[in-house]
Amino acid sequence: MKKWIPYASALTMVVLAASISGCGATQEDNTPVSEPAASASAPSKLQIETSFYPMHEFASQVAGDLADVHLLIPPGVEPHDWEPTPQDIEKIEKADVLIYNGAGMEGWVDQVLASSNNKGLNIVEASKGLELMESSAEEEEHADDEAGHDHHEDAHEHGGLDPHVWLSPKLAIQEVRNIEAALIAKAPEHKDEFAKNADTYVAKLEALDADYQKELGSTKRKDFITQHAAFGYLAKTYGLTQVPIAGLSPEQEPSASAMTEVVKFAKEHQVKTIFFETLVSSQVADTIAREISASTAVLNPLEGLTEEEQANYQDYISVMRANLEALKKALDE
Structure with a gap:
């Protein structure tokens, strides 16, 4: 509280x-695709x-x-x-x-x-009616x-x-x-x-889901390290284990003990890729990657498309397919 x-x-x-602001002010629209103003005679x-x-x-x-x-x-x-x-x-x-x-x-x-x-x-x-994870x-x-x-x-x-x-x-x-x-x-x-x-x-x-099941069902390993604990539902759905450096909020700074535990896990399991994400700094992932001589790669949580992604006509399905390729590559290393 x-x-x-x-x-x-x-x-x-x-x-x-x-509630007291003027209604005649011009508003900036955040919609990715610009939309023309409707005419007075157009159907509502x-x-x-x-x-x-x-x-x-x-x-x-x-x-x-x-x-x-x-x-x-x-x-x-x-x-x-x-x-x-x-x-x-x-x-x-x-x-x-x-x-x-x-x-x-x-x-x-x-x-x-x-x-x-x-x-x-x-x-x-x-998300109403879905079985949510803690x-x-x-x-x-x-x-x-x-x-x-x-x-x-x-x-x-x-x-x-x-x-x-x-x-x-x-x-x-x-x-x-x-x-x-x-x-x-x-x-x-x-x-x-x-x-x-x-x-x-x-x-x-459904086709995307089928590809995830097929491609991730036979990988060499089943665990992956992420900077942000955003992929728990994905991991659960497809039989994987997410090892997050920090918690649910991407802005959260991990503790020194948490960093130490992740480094230990990565060394013991010979992890070769540390995933970071768009929209936030990759500094934490970079630090751990240097510590274990691993590489970094993007795993996009799709919390927002960048202007560059929009310009390249990216969308939910194309980004999720890129995530699938990144995961498959890391899990087969």
């Missing part, structure tokens, strides 16, 4: 500022706000041309510690649907929704060692749940189905279109 009270107060001020489309990249991708695939899907968290911004601005609050106030991952990923959601006056807003927690004992130990690290504590006041369900293609399918159901509930007249769009995208995710 001592961490939540000042955060809640600050966010309440943001909500208040949003659903206005959907999504929290961070995977939610935007899944919603866009299901909605198709029937909605304008917007992204709240800007490209290249790490979402764990992001907080909404008054302009972001205003977007939610005007939206028909808000889609977020849940499981504690978006720590700002409860406070924003409690202060919202948008009675027609459909709220979609995409952070491992090792990750909790890291958190205890770094008890003064505000980034970690603030981001995980949700009770130690792991929110990274979208990194398992099998669980991503369930999130897509949750979004499909919510959009049908909001606009039942478009039920057939939403269902067709969802089925088309789910077929691609």
Whole structure:
């Protein structure tokens, strides 16, 4: 509670500022693909706000041309510690649907929704109904060692749940189905279109899942070291073991004892690749890699696409296929 009270107060001020801000100001849209303004005579489309990249991708695939899907968290911004601005609050106030991952990923959601006056807003927690994992004992130990690290504590006041369900293609399918159901509930007249769009995208995710099962089922080793404990669901789904250097928050600094334990594990198991990620510094992974004469490689948690990735037309499936190749290479070394 001592961490939540000042955060809640600050966010309440943001909500208040949003409620009195002028509505005629030009807003910057974080949506990866620019969208033309609708004319007064154009048919009304659903206005959907999504929290961070995977939610935007899944919603866009299901909605198709029937909605304008917007992204709240800007490209290249790490979402764990992001907080909404008054302009972001205003977007939610005007939206028909808000889609977020849940499981504690978006720590700002409860406070924003409690202060919202948008009675027609459909709220979609995409991870609802999924079997969620708690952070491992090792990750909790890291958190205890770094008890003064505000980034970690603030981001995980949700009770130690792991929110990274979208990194398992099998669980991503369930999130897509949750979004499909919510959009049908909001606009039942478009039920057939939403269902067709969802089925088309789910077929691609099922093919991705099948490739993960095939490629990772026969690797030489089953353990991999990551800088950020984001890949627990992926590991569980495909029979692997994630060995995280730090905990669930990518900004968390690992303790000296945690670093020592990871180095010991890497040497004993002859690990040759240490994974780091986009959007945050690779310094910790680089340090351990130098210590054990290993290389580093990217394992992308898809918490947000960079502008370069967008320019190269990367998306959830292409990045997850790159992750599969990186994992297979490291696990067969």
